[in-house]
Amino acid sequence: MSTTDTQQTPAAAEPRHGLRLLVIWLILSLAACLPIWFLWYPHMPPGRMSSSARHQQFDIAILAVIAAPVVIGVVLYFVYAIVVWRAKPGDDSDGAPIQGNTAVQATWIIGTSAIVLFLAVFGTVELIGPAGAGAGEGPSPIWTLAGTKTATWTPGGKDILEVQVIAQQWTFSYRYPQFGGMESVDLYLPIDTPVEFHVTSLDVIHSFWAYQLGVKADANPMVDNVAYTTPEQLGSISVRCNELCGIWHAAMYNYGHVVSQTAFQSWASGVQAKEQADGLLAALPPYSLTYDPTVIPQLGSNLVKVVGVTGAAGYYYPSNYPVQP
């Protein structure tokens, strides 16, 4: 690297600091990136249980492989600097008056910009490819999974399974519209099936985080947040609430299962039949993408509407106000 030294160093050759740094950096980077890619990548979170998880894992691995040399480079530089250029005791003189170096600055700017732009493009590709990478896309998703949406789901085909996640304080429940709108606290999913999650809330903001599926979608009241994934391995998944929702936010979790398609079909039909027989299906509100729990048309003349949003017949505006929102 050229510098603009105003003081010439004496005849003893100044060690080529730049070259030394470059070589050490290359060796250390390889020593880091190879184990990251070959040893760590297969075990990186969030695992490979679904298509979104697999793509996220790939994403994180690429980021790690790019980040490691950057971190190593900067740390190596500082360690080298404080070892080589420390002031000797008793030396009170100033350092070399280098105000800047256009070549170095230009290289840095171009290099960092290139890395950053690559990461932006890569991230966009990884977002679009796996249908939104498991993140909640809001009510009008753009990147969807291929498959047919049918009124009832049958195994074997490429039918999309719709699962509605209803988050409320402080538990999740799941509705399957393709099975008569039956509701369950257990989340069962069939393997190798495109799943379309519709996440909504009945009160405050929650967030549906199915860790092993790589799905995270916020649950907002009166909003339908759609997320996609395809489970690719059998096993159990843990679902946690990921947005602080009050006292029991930490305890708002349950476990789900990815099972074979026929096992899922028999489970779901069984629950649907049981709830039909119990009269629960009739008692549930019709399936809808969002619910306004303050309006309950089923209630008879005694209580047509839960007045106001403060529950327990608490009035947001007292009943003598002329206009009820």
Added chain:
Amino acid sequence: MSVAARAAALIAAFLIVVGAGVFVAFYYIGSATTQLTTIHYAASGGQVSVVLQEDPSNNTATKPDWVSYYTQDPTTKQWVHTTLFSIPAGTKVNMTIYGYDGCTPLRNNYWSQVQGTIGGTVTVQQYSKHNTTLGGPKTESLINSWADCNVAHTFAIPAMGLYVPVASPNAQNSVNNLCSSFPCTPTSGGAYSLETFSFIAPSHTGDYRWQCLIPCGGGYLDGNGGPMQTLGWMTGFMYVVPS
């Protein structure tokens, strides 16, 4: 400043900080979970009887309008204003809930279905305000809170999959005026429902939170604030202890 003055300033500052720390510590240690008593239920013959009641108001001075659960002490039979109780592991728990509060619809009618009890049912007996029975006991697996005025609260232990709607006296009916002195008793002049069900306690120890799923926090948005989110009122812990 002289040394004496500086030493005095330092000691004063230290005492202020220590005093503040002690105050804060007392404030936290004297916080809800430790100020609340835990009612311990002992097993006899592998069975435990837990008795709770829910009231439309309560007898505290600061929050008289909050709905609340009370727990009955098994030895003194007194109603204690707490929601923390402990049961031995692996026993059969027979739970009795006195429902003194009027009805509120569920936010999600799915919880009308009884889940997690033995037999998947609860048994409900209604009493009028004169403490006389109204009809016979009914065993139900579903109490539809959207069909009529019949559910006041729920008792749910999500970690165990136990979700039980607690029946209410039908408050539309004048024979069912709600009680007005708290904690309510069967003879205090209010109608109530007596609900019983059983479940098997988990075999390993732990803290199991329980909550109500009906938004009954009056004056709070979505009804889930206030007593719904405060230990000792409408939510609590069931501690499973070694038997």
Added chain:
Amino acid sequence: MAIEVQPERAEPTGRGPEPAGTGRPWWLRPGVHTGLIGAVIGYLLGHFLGNFLAGGYSRSALSDANDVAIVLGYALAVVGWLAGLGVFNDLFGLMLGRPLPEEPRLYGAEDPGLAKYFRYTLDHKVVGIQYLFGMVTYFLTGGLFAMAIRAELLSPSYHLIGPEQYLMVVGEHGTMMMMMMSSVILGPFGQYFGPLLIGSKRVAFPRLEALGFWLTPAAYVILLSALMFGGFPTGWTGYEPLATQATSGMDAYFFAFGLMGISMILAGFNMIVTIINYRAPGMRWGRLPVFVWSMFMVSFLQVLAVPVLVGACYMGLTDRTFQTAFFTNQLGGSSYLYEDLFWFFGHPEVYILALPGFGVIAEIVAVFCRKPLFGYKIMVAGMFGVTILSWFVWQHHLFDSGINPDMRPLFMLTTELISIPTGFIFLVGMGTFWKAKIRFSIPMLFALAFYFNFLIGGISGVFLSDVPADTTEHGSFFVMAHFHYTIMGGLIFAFFGGIYYWLPKMTGIKLNETLGKIHFWTMFIFFNSTFLPLFALGMMGMPRRVFEYARNLETLNDWVSISAFLLGVSMLIFLINFVMSMLFWREREVGNPWRARSLEWQLSTPPPPENFKRVPVILSSPYDYGIKDAPPVADLNPPLGVIGGAYSGAGARAAGVEA
């Protein structure tokens, strides 16, 4: 480039103008004690008014809590506090026709003793010291809450404190830190050294500046008072609609945050005008110390972003008190509105936290490498780029919330782009170390730690900016580790570096070296051992703000908790060092111990009340180390007529300074 209006007469005669009111005893002059009386009276008045207005609301009757009374109580308490302090005295004096005293900022500034620090003193140096003590107090209080959090997280099943108490503690810790630490460098060092570094005798608006300080204890007390009302369950972000649902402690959160916001706006406004208008002749923009540049840009962020927060807090309060429905979805409002308003402020807020750290570290590095900053213009461009881009990235907090999906590649791009100007900071730091003569004083150790910590924090930010990776990491402990590395590892390390660096100039006392080194090493080691495992915890699925977690994460959490307690011990070491050095050991240091070139070190310790006897003429950059025969940074005794001549142009050419 404005200069002192009557420069030739700026030299004070003797001890300066007689401070007014010295005749009265201390307890009759307005100060903290009268402020407290005013606050109590104000609270009672406001509470009564609130009960009168809203006692009949059905919401108050059903919930047994009157939020209107609480909010009005806080509002009038703050007014009473300020009135008791004497903030409005000059205003009322003017309204009554009394002329303003001539040099109000010198009032009481010459008083010996500590009383001036407990009054509404207008000298910016006094305000700086007030901020220093205030910020240390707020930081340590927030840190105590953090110790409670880690104590609860030692076990996933045994609960030291209840779930509501845990949320109270989490919210208090986060809000105390994020609210207060925005001014942790701008307050003590920006207010104290800003005018000194630009060669000015004063700030533009001393009354606004002092007011900005005195709002902070009010905000602190109001935030802590939330504990008496049951705390607030939303964490520092205050998300609606949970915030409307919460009990009365939530009012304290919104009010305190809004109040601190007003303090930030005033401080920023004052700083912008001072830096633009009060630079000494010769202080070109190209010679401005990097620290002053960082203060300047932070002030723009504060003045433009914080009003959005104040608006969001105000709307939150009206939702809670007068039952508007801004954020209630079922009534036509939107929870997304709050999220957007909050994060539109929130993202510039984190750059308000980060930029001053960049500035302080650049100053320290130049002095202790004894080299010019490598690429001064690049440094300024980097900070400028960060400032501008910080307005365009806020949606990255909302990637999974259900926002319009095609916004996400855009915000991914802008968030990735912001790492380029952030990288310039590292380029400048690294270049300054090239062929330097490095001295390992304690400030330099903190600077090195800053670079290490911010590197990890910044790179983890790149992981978070990538939307697919963010799907796993959002809302987990990964985010927690990221922002602790950037904010605590960056800003707070810079703050401590600044304390060790500048305390000799502010107070004439040097902090003990041995304790300082112990403090640094324990803080650095335990900081990293606390927060590095949090990346793993987040990736393994532990969400934020939880009091129970998966059992297999217990060992890692225990490691983190023990490290956090030891980190707390390192803060205790600092506190002991600070208190003992200031009160007992009092190692005098009145010269220029670091042999720094910058302007503040050329003054006496402590600087004279009017900063400079004569307005200096700036001759060269403060970073001209190593240059043979470099002129000193400023001429502190310019010959008579130089200033006037500088204005007229001919004198400028003759004196060689820029007009």
